Amino acid sequence: MSKDKASRLHADWLHEQLQDPEFAAEYLTAATEDPEPTVYLTALRHVVEARGVARIAKTSGVPRESVYRALSEKGNPRWDTLNAILKAVGMRLVVASSARPRRRSGKKVATV
DSSP states (O other): OOHHHHHHHHHHHHHHHTTSHHHHHHHHHHHHTSSOHHHHHHHHHHHHHHHOHHHHHHHHTOOHHHHHHHTSTTOOOOHHHHHHHHHHTTOOOOOOOOSOOOOOOSOOOOOO
């Protein structure tokens, strides 16, 4: 099998897998582990392309050209653009502690 054919098969497989919301969420979460921001933008672009750029642009209220620009290698999307695109693909950002979980001592935890 040629390298080009293998790449096409992988791209087709990935496109199909990214239709599954759970797979897409895990894919984006894994991309956040890379220190290079373009990795996350590329992963989000893959999700958007799998779902249809025109549809995501319409749903998010972000012009199609702006979606492409925001998710390009040189992209530097504003928070509201990124958030709108994520919402349109059915995702949201979640912040989690990177510290190891501690045992709870039974003390009440303050809530906001």
